[in-house]
Amino acid sequence: MSQSIKQQNTRPQWQADLYVYFRGRSFVIQVVLFILVIVASVWSLMVGAVSIPVQVTINTLFDLDGDQQKYIILKSRLPRVVLALLTGGALAISGAIIQAIIRNPLASPKIIGVNSGAALFACLMIILLPDIPASYLPLAACIGGILAALIIFFATFGRNLSGVHLALVGIAVGFICESGVDYILVALPTHEIATPLVWLTGSFWGRSWTHVYAVWLPLCTMAAVGLTMAYRLDILHLGAETATGLGLNVQVQRLALLLIATLLASISVGVAGVLGFVGLMAPHIARRLVGGNHRLVLPTSALVGMLLVVMADGAGRAIFPPIEISAGILTAIFGAPFFIYIMLTSAKD
Amino acid sequence: MTITLTNINSGYDGFSLKNISLTIEQGKFTALIGPNGCGKSTLLKTIGRIIKAKSGSVKIGDLNVLRERPKKVAQTIAYLPQNPEIPSAINVEQLVSYGRAPYQSVLGIKSARDVELVDEAIHLASINDLRKNNVAELSGGQRQRAFIAMALAQDTPYIMLDEPTTFLDIKYQYEVLDLIKKLTLKGHTCIVVLHDIAQAARYADNIVVMREGEIYAQGSPEEIVTQKMVQNVYDLDCLIHPDPITNTPIISPKLSN
Numbered sequence: 001m002s003q004s005i006k007q008q009n010t011r012p013q014w015q016a017d018l019y020v021y022f023r024g025r026s027f028v029i030q031v032v033l034f035i036l037v038i039v040a041s042v043w044s045l046m047v048g049a050v051s052i053p054v055q056v057t058i059n060t061l062f063d064l065d066g067d068q069q070k071y072i073i074l075k076s077r078l079p080r081v082v083l084a085l086l087t088g089g090a091l092a093i094s095g096a097i098i099q100a101i102i103r104n105p106l107a108s109p110k111i112i113g114v115n116s117g118a119a120l121f122a123c124l125m126i127i128l129l130p131d132i133p134a135s136y137l138p139l140a141a142c143i144g145g146i147l148a149a150l151i152i153f154f155a156t157f158g159r160n161l162s163g164v165h166l167a168l169v170g171i172a173v174g175f176i177c178e179s180g181v182d183y184i185l186v187a188l189p190t191h192e193i194a195t196p197l198v199w200l201t202g203s204f205w206g207r208s209w210t211h212v213y214a215v216w217l218p219l220c221t222m223a224a225v226g227l228t229m230a231y232r233l234d235i236l237h238l239g240a241e242t243a244t245g246l247g248l249n250v251q252v253q254r255l256a257l258l259l260i261a262t263l264l265a266s267i268s269v270g271v272a273g274v275l276g277f278v279g280l281m282a283p284h285i286a287r288r289l290v291g292g293n294h295r296l297v298l299p300t301s302a303l304v305g306m307l308l309v310v311m312a313d314g315a316g317r318a319i320f321p322p323i324e325i326s327a328g329i330l331t332a333i334f335g336a337p338f339f340i341y342i343m344l345t346s347a348k349d
Numbered sequence: 350m351t352i353t354l355t356n357i358n359s360g361y362d363g364f365s366l367k368n369i370s371l372t373i374e375q376g377k378f379t380a381l382i383g384p385n386g387c388g389k390s391t392l393l394k395t396i397g398r399i400i401k402a403k404s405g406s407v408k409i410g411d412l413n414v415l416r417e418r419p420k421k422v423a424q425t426i427a428y429l430p431q432n433p434e435i436p437s438a439i440n441v442e443q444l445v446s447y448g449r450a451p452y453q454s455v456l457g458i459k460s461a462r463d464v465e466l467v468d469e470a471i472h473l474a475s476i477n478d479l480r481k482n483n484v485a486e487l488s489g490g491q492r493q494r495a496f497i498a499m500a501l502a503q504d505t506p507y508i509m510l511d512e513p514t515t516f517l518d519i520k521y522q523y524e525v526l527d528l529i530k531k532l533t534l535k536g537h538t539c540i541v542v543l544h545d546i547a548q549a550a551r552y553a554d555n556i557v558v559m560r561e562g563e564i565y566a567q568g569s570p571e572e573i574v575t576q577k578m579v580q581n582v583y584d585l586d587c588l589i590h591p592d593p594i595t596n597t598p599i600i601s602p603k604l605s606n
Contacts, residue, residue: 013461017459231453238433244399246503247421287438293439
């Protein structure tokens with residue numbers, strides 16, 4: 001094959017590729033999504049038991065206005081919005097990674113047992129250690145999610161962590177955990193059920209800056225690692241044999257990526273409760289928008305996840321103030337019809 | 350350089366390759382044939398280190414394939430599985446460019462050379478018109494050529510294909526075989542598992558016959574494709590006669606009653 005590299009074009013290839021990307025459809029879609037996320041976040045700051053006009057909200061954010069609204073916006077609503085962005089993005093990236101590895105459109109963080117493991121541990125903590133304050137719930141949930149995922153990994157490791165086995169073992173572990181949750185919910189006295197129930201539906205109620213401080217760094221780090229490994233997902237998506245032939249250590253890469261996905265999902269579920277649908281839906285929407293290149297799919301799906309969760313949280317406060325509807329319920333109610341529409345209009349897969 | 354296998358033992362739980370030693374010549378089209386379950390796919394995967402050999406060695410010149418870094422192996426041998434999984438929402442050009450992965454960092458940033466080789470591979474496989482088509486929407490023959498182009502973009506001296514003609518209409522089978530022949534004429538060493546004895550005899554320079562995890566025979570098509578071989582390996586009574594066009598052996602089974 002020819003040895004000489006064409007010299008007429010002095011621009012390095014990556015610059016040319018970046019230029020193509022900035023001129024392309026995917027970039028426009030990502031910019032639009034980004035703007036929508038900002039708008040939805042500001043809207044979410046405005047709505048709730050006390051609604052605050054746009055001008056006042058923006059002034060408060062840039063420290064221009066008096067401290068009347070400061071408490072509501074900065075102390076109560078802003079941490080919720082930040083958490084919604086973090087967990088929405090994290091769950092979406094987690095889902096996209098899992099779908100790429102398991103090669104199954106039904107895959108989501110739920111399939112590696114994260115949701116049910118987290119739910120079981122949260123409920124266990126509530127009945128076994130009633131004296132510990134509820135602010136430790138996220139920690140217990142996170143540990144439960146990771147444990148469930150580890151059980152599933154170990155059970156399937158010898159089998160290449162391949163799609164079908166992973167999914168089946170995941171479903172089985174999920175069932176066990178869910179029966180545990182059901183048992184606890186039935187056994188608990190009625191007045192104690194409220195805490196786990198609200199948490200189980202996925203809600204940002206009562207979340208504060210303390211929660212944000214606890215999760216932002218691990219979530220951002222894991223998301224960044226996940227994003228840099230996006231190209232590996234493209235290769236893994238070609239199947240184990242082809243990926244091995246292309247020089248990838250498939251076992252190690254799958255395990256590393258699944259661990260990232262597990263951490264992202266467990267931490268999110270820990271702090272926000274079971275927002276199960278985001279991890280399934282956001283990657284599908286993203287793939288429909290930008291195609292199958294994971295370097296585009298991961299960021300796009302993070303933006304979609306952020307948008308979904310911020311809107312769900314805002315809407316939950318806006319619909320019947322001062323009563324709140326859980327974000328998890330609303331992501332499902334708003335997301336599902338859109339999801340079904342997308343599935344019905346997509347010809348293939 | 351020739352590929353040299355020495356005392357290879359390999360395989361899955363219920364099946365194994367037994368103590369295989371074999372040399373495969375450089376720049377030739379070598380066909381692996383044998384009945385189902387004889388181990389020809391396993392042998393191919395073992396050479397390309399898709400599955401790990403239990404013992405023995407695979408050497409290409411100084412390169413110890415079984416101990417080398419995965420990327421280095423992928424820069425030397427391209428392997429195309431029998432049923433490559435079809436990626437969703439990926440176009441042909443993207444698929445072919447994945448062939449450059451062994452030369453790229455984690456981020457998969459392309460160099461000018463990558464773009465050049467992807468272009469070359471696409472032209473060689475005659476799929477230039479399909480560049481922007483979704484791989485999932487291609488016909489069987491087009492898809493197989495797209496995957497072969499991916500293997501070509503890997504720019505390796507050795508190319509291994511596992512039954513590349515299975516599931517293709519007859520016209521596309523010959524298109525794919527012609528393409529592989531073209532690659533050997535360009536200096537690539539191709540090792541191809543084939544199902545059809547006549548096709549192997551027509552296209553291959555060398556044929557390796559396998560039976561029950563062992564090498565039964567190796568040699569030129571005329572030496573290999575004999576009544577006795579077909580009887581012993583495939584348990585089929587047949588007559589051998591020359592192909593009217595290429596003069597290579599083809600088989601006609603005798604009636605069973």
